[in-house]
Amino acid sequence: xxxxxxxxxxxxxxxxxxVGYGLAGSVFHAPLIxxxxxxxxxxxxxxNPERQQQARAEFPxxxxxxxxxxxxxxAAELDLIVIASPNKTHVPLATTALKAGLPVVVDKPVAGxxxxxxxxxxxxxxxxxxxxxxxxxxxxxxxxxxxxLLNEGELGDVRRFESRFERWRPQLKGGWxxxxxPAEIGGLLYDxxxxxxxxxxxxxxxxxxxxxxxxxxxxxxxxxDDTFIAITHTNGVRSHLHVSATTPQLGPRFRxxxxxxxxxxxxxxxxxxxxxxxxxxxxxxxxxxxxDWGRVGSGESPVTGGGRPEPxxxxxxxxxxxxxxxxxxxxxxxPVTALEAAAALDVLEAARRSAREKVxxxx
Numbered sequence: 001x002x003x004x005x006x007x008x009x010x011x012x013x014x015x016x017x018x019v020g021y022g023l024a025g026s027v028f029h030a031p032l033i034x035x036x037x038x039x040x041x042x043x044x045x046x047x048n049p050e051r052q053q054q055a056r057a058e059f060p061x062x063x064x065x066x067x068x069x070x071x072x073x074x075a076a077e078l079d080l081i082v083i084a085s086p087n088k089t090h091v092p093l094a095t096t097a098l099k100a101g102l103p104v105v106v107d108k109p110v111a112g113x114x115x116x117x118x119x120x121x122x123x124x125x126x127x128x129x130x131x132x133x134x135x136x137x138x139x140x141x142x143x144x145x146x147x148x149l150l151n152e153g154e155l156g157d158v159r160r161f162e163s164r165f166e167r168w169r170p171q172l173k174g175g176w177x178x179x180x181x182p183a184e185i186g187g188l189l190y191d192x193x194x195x196x197x198x199x200x201x202x203x204x205x206x207x208x209x210x211x212x213x214x215x216x217x218x219x220x221x222x223x224x225d226d227t228f229i230a231i232t233h234t235n236g237v238r239s240h241l242h243v244s245a246t247t248p249q250l251g252p253r254f255r256x257x258x259x260x261x262x263x264x265x266x267x268x269x270x271x272x273x274x275x276x277x278x279x280x281x282x283x284x285x286x287x288x289x290x291x292d293w294g295r296v297g298s299g300e301s302p303v304t305g306g307g308r309p310e311p312x313x314x315x316x317x318x319x320x321x322x323x324x325x326x327x328x329x330x331x332x333x334x335p336v337t338a339l340e341a342a343a344a345l346d347v348l349e350a351a352r353r354s355a356r357e358k359v360x361x362x363x
Contacts, residue, residue, distance in 0.1 A: 015042035017078045020085035021051040024107050027275050029084045035281040038325035045071050075100040086176050087185035098123050103130035108194040110341045112185045117342035133341040137195040140269035141315035155258030161239045162255040165192040166247035180222025187223035192243035197344045200239040208234045211360045212351035217246040229351045264302045265294030269315045286315035
């Protein structure tokens with residue numbers, strides 16, 4: 001996992017093949033890859049003419065492959081594969097890429113089960129290849145700010161971490177993410193739940209037990225759209241995590257309660273909205289207005305002015321791919337390992353079982 005991959009001349013950018021150009025591929029991966037020094041978007045896999053036109057408009061030199069097989073036929077011309085296709089394809093495509101000798105980035109969730117994630121990690125280790133999972137929410141502005149507060153001891157000993165990734169989408173949108181077919185790995189537990197669980201584990205360490213409540217609220221829905229997950233971490237911190245598409249009044253994104261102070265932050269990191277609007281990383285990227293800052297304090301509600309405003313650090317999604325490039329070119333650390341993703345999948349699997357059987361699951 002060190003040094004320049006075979007096929008790339010020293011000093012040349014790594015050639016990236018991107019599988020999928022839907023929401024994940026077009027909004028997140030392609031723009032961030034293109035903005036990263038040391039990487040170039042070489043090939044996009046999509047057979048959809050409209051998506052090809054969309055990609056060519058922004059990246060005039062990009063090549064296309066109609067299928068992943070066509071891409072893998074050109075494996076010798078590439079240095080990194082990024083998998084941003086539907087969840088059910090993540091494991092087979094990552095397996096094929098690794099066996100072809102190519103490092104891989106996989107969008108979350110890396111797999112449907114922790115066992116599959118660990119098998120992929122073992123294959124990557126055996127082949128000496130990078131396998132990284134795109135958990136971009138570790139570079140959200142609020143997450144970075146909270147990590148700073150924790151490192152500085154501003155809250156004392158954290159006792160409870162509340163995290164909400166809530167939306168108001170009373171109408172179904174359709175597509176595989178809302179499919180009830182287990183093979184599709186749809187539903188909010190594995191979609192938004194992958195983010196909030198990964199953040200909780202990254203901040204507060206391994207889970208000792210998991211309790212969950214999961215519901216299907218919307219008429220015609222086939223899979224969970226309103227889920228609560230409670231994690232008791234091995235260090236005693238309790239994480240209360242909410243993911244929902246059926247929340248008409250959104251709660252705070254973070255509410256963190258410590259022994260000396262708390263931190264409350266409303267609103268979602270602005271980077272996704274910026275990327276959707278066609279804006280690209282550059283000066284001022286990830287900065288939010290002072291009016292959106294969270295507050296740190298004790299004894300009073302932040303809504304009534306309690307505590308002090310806490311400047312929000314800029315969000316930094318570009319840091320993920322910068323770390324991937326450094327890992328491949330210089331032997332730097334993997335920004336998110338498949339084993340870290342497997343630990344989050346342990347929690348998601350436990351949450352599914354807890355909600356189904358109405359039990360607390362000990363890990």
